[in-house]
Amino acid sequence: MIEIASTIAKIIFIFFLCLSSLPLCVWFERRGSAWIQGRKGPNRVGPFGLIQPVADAIKFFFKESFIPTNADKVLYLLAPLLALAAPVAAMISIPFGSYLLFENLGGNDQYKIPLQIVQSDSGILFVLAFAGLEIYPLILAGRASNNKYSILGALRGCSQLISYEIAMGLSILSMVVIYSTFEMNAMISYQQNHLWGVFINPIGALIFWVAGFAETNRLPFDLAEGDSEIVAGYHLEYGAMKFALFFMSEYVAMMMVSAFLVTLFFGGYALLPGMNFCIQYFSATQNTIAIFQFLSLFLKVAFFMFIFIWVRWTLPRFRFDQLMHLGWNILFPLSIINLLLMIVLGYLI
């Protein structure tokens, strides 16, 4: 009973955390891009323009919601839902803290609530499975909306994702070789006890990071959208709230990839240096530690979100053949060599 209640509480917590940080992300994307380009950005609605995303949301709600005449209605409506659901679902097996400790709960003296929605031995596969679903909204939207630009965007997105997921998978595999586990908590405790993954396997981290951009369709690799070439790509025929769902899903996917990257390579919820001191300052109970662990994960993810936005407003879009070249001729062999290197390293340690 308590188990179910705590799981539901955790789901609600993660879901609302993701969704409520979206407006902030959107605001930061717009304001940040303005700062980078020497502009002011949205600064009229609310203090520092912070209420702007709310105004946008209201606008989205009141716009006409249309379905193109020849569109496949079911798939057309399914695509944006799937786009948001897949990255949120992938969040479930990413641990956001070790565990909370409650006393006298449910008949036990001490009751542990692990801060991870699904404690699975194959947590990574779980994340990968849901992250892999992210390609479906692209295909469905492109196919269902009966528009040439959309289908072009969908095709581009597919070939891009395929060419990157191999390199991504191999870099994850190289970390699995090192940690010799599929379980995320075990990975994090390994990193707490030894080194952060990025120091063991910097090339793997770099490959994963680059592939993360492709995975989320962010700017250097946003060929599926490619505004200047194919108008808006796969979500061209979407308007109002349906477009907003696609828009939001991009940020949730960024959060998911950042959280995954942090868990694999940057110690997950392992405390940031200096936080130990803070914990000593308060009280070193398990619950404070868990809160600080959550805070350090949050800060790390926020940092990588910043990098996502920073890179987006720095790099221009890759040409399609350059992207394929990078994916198949550089990252793919590099990740194989890196994997072999890590296997040898694993034997030596």
Next chain:
Amino acid sequence: MNMNMNMNMNMNMNNTKTIINVSRKIGLKEKIYLYALIQGLFITLKWFLRGFFLGKSNTISYPEEKRNYSNRFRGMHFISVDENKVENCTSCYLCQTVCPAKCITIIAEERYRDNDPFHYGVRKEKKPKSFTVDALRCCFCGMCEEACPKDAIKLSRNYELAVQTRAEALYDLKHLTREVIGRG
């Protein structure tokens, strides 16, 4: 035949003379791409921090701040007036004739000296009964201004020409002889 030979010779000469190789060897540093990437990231970071901490930006916050256009900017029309607030226009129709967009419509009438309360000092025999400029047709070429012998019609620096209805975009004589702040 002769010309062909000439051309051939020319081409040959060109071929031997003017091969300029603009491509250069791309070194390892450029091939790896990461160096330039990090350079670029630092440039954008610099600008980000400038905006974030110092609040610097090149934006002109329009309704509050206005861009100061040059004196030669061609905006909304006006007709200059003399010291008695009488329009300088003598209805010579030069502007209407020269206007490439055909947007000036003038109806002329005689200026009666005796009955005119503003008669003093006015040495113009004709005056416009009505003078209409259709700003929706106007291309702001400034030819009316060039053609006018009395420097009557002029283009001001006012660039805020938005109106609610089409009728408001028909500038009549009353509108045109308003006081214009700025040039003129």
